Amino acid sequence: MIYNEDFETLPRPALEALQLKRLQSTLARVYANVPFYKESLDKAGITPDDVKSLEDIQKLPFTYKQDMRDSYPYGLFAVPMEDIVRIHASSGTTGKPTVVGYTRKDIDVWSELMARSFVAAGVHKGDIIHNAYGYGLFTGGLGAHYGAERLGASVIPMSGGNTKKQIMIMQDFGSTVLTCTPSYSLFMAEAAKEEGIEFKHLDLRVGIFGAEPWSESMRTEIEAKLNLCAIDIYGLSEIMGPGVAIECREAKKGLHIWEDHFIPEIINPDTGDLLPPGEQGELVITTITKEGIPLIRYRTRDITRINYETCACGRTHARIDRMSGRSDDMLIIRGVNVFPSQIESILMGIEGVEPHYLLIVDRKDNLDTLEVQVEVDERLFSDEIKHLQALSHTIEKEIKDILGVTCKARLVEPRTIARSEGKAKRVVDHRTKG
Ligand code: DLL
Secondary structure (H helix, E strand, O other): OOOOHHHHOOOHHHHHHHHHHHHHHHHHHHHHHOHHHHHHHHHHOOOHHHOOOHHHHHHOOOEOHHHHHHOOOOOOOOOOHHHEEEEEEEOOOOOOOEEEEEEHHHHHHHHHHHHHHHHHOOOOOOOEEEEOOOOOOOHHHHHHHHHHHHHOOEEEEOOOOOHHHHHHHHHHHOOOEEEEOHHHHHHHHHHHHHOOOOHHHOOOOEEEEEOOOOOHHHHHHHHHHHOOEEEEEEEEOOOOEEEEEEEOOOOOOOEEEOOOOEEEEEEOOOOOOEOOOOOOEEEEEEEOOOOOOOOOOEEEEEEEOEEOOOOOOOOOOOEEOOOOEEHHHOEEEOOEEEOHHHHHHHHHOOOOEEEEEEEEEEEEOOEEEEEEEEEEOHHHHOOOHHHHHHHHHHHHHHHHHHHOOOOEEEEEOOOOOOOOOOOOOOEEEOOOOO
C-alpha cells in the first residue's frame, strides 16, 4: 500500500524537476528572510539565481548544528513568530538545545510524511498505534501522533516510562503497532516477561523503531522477542522529526527518504565533496518545502549510503542504508575507528549474550582501553566459571578479528545495565575529548 501514490511513485525526471523548483523557491525565501543565509551566500559569492540545476546545490555552503546554536533560539527562523504554531528542541549533550519552529503548513507536511511512513511500514487505518516515543520537546511523540491521526488510525498517546503500565495497556487495548526506540522495545519485552505476559499473545504486528542507531542483528533479536515485524524509521528534529525516511515493508532494504520534501547528499565528511551513490559518508539534507526553519545542506553527522535503484515496492524515492552511527559517536580506539553499532552486531551474533551492553572507553598509560560490558543469559550466569571465561574470550576474539580492536569483555548479570525509556546510552568515554 502506498499513502500518496502520486508523489511517492513520481518518475525520477519529474521528481527532480519538482526538487529543483522547490529548492529555488526555498533559496529565494531564506535569502530574503534569514540574515544568516544572506550573509553565508554573499560570502560564498552566490545568489539564489545561480542555482539552475540540482547539481548546483554543491555550490551552496553547508549549515552546521553550531550555526543553529549560534542563532539560539529563533535566529534561523524564516517567518515571523506569529506564523509559528509549534516549537520543538533537541537536547544536545552539551550546552543549549537546538530549537526548531513549525508553521501550520510544516505540521501539515510532517503529518503527511509520517502517515506515508506508517503506510510504508504496513500500518493501516484500522490499526491501534501504541505510541511510546516521548511526548514533549522531543519530536518523536507528537510527530508519530499527528501522523497516526492523519492516517486515521487509533493512537494511544503513551509517551515513555511506566513500563508495566505500557504492557497492561498494550494487552488490554489490543495495540497492533508499537512505536518507540529499539532499546525501549527490548526493555518492554523484559518487563512483559517479568509480568508473565508473552508477546506472542498480544496483537502487535508491526514495530516502528528509530531515534537511535541499531543493528540488523538487533532487529532479529527484537522480532523474535516481540513477535512483530520491526521497521527502521529515521529523522532528526533539525530537519523535521521522525518520518524523514523509513523502510518499506515490501523490501525492508534501505529507508526511503521523502525526496519531494528533502534533497539528500552523501559527502566525504573531511573534504565536503559529494560521494557517488553506494559509497559510505555523511548524510547532508536540504529541506525544500519547510517554512519555519528551512535548512540548506544541513550536516546531519549521520553516516550512511544512498541507493537510487528502483525498489520492489514501486516507490521512486531514493533509499538510505540503516545508519551506522553518527560521526561524532565514532570511537577511535588506538587509531582504529569503530561504531558502537558494529560492536553490537558482533555481540548479538554470539550465543548466550543478551541485547544490553555498555562500552567503557578510557586511557591508561597513554593507551586507549575498551571494556565491553554485556549481560549474559541467566542460565549461563549460574553456570560454571569456565563457561563464562570461554564466552569472554569469544567476545574479545571476535571483536579483535572483525574490527581489529583489542577489548576486555566483562560479563555482567542480567538486568545490571541501565535500561532506557528513550535513547539508550551505549558509551561512557572517560578520555578527555579534544
Ligand atoms: O530522534 C527523531 C526521531 C524520533 C526519529 C523518533 C525516529 C523516531 P533527534 O532527537 O533530533 O530526533 O535525534 C536525531 O537521532 O541525527 C540520528 O543520529 C539519530 N537517529 C534518528 N533515527 C535513527 C535511526 C529524533 N533510525 C538523531 N537510526 C539523528 C539511527 C537515528 N540513528
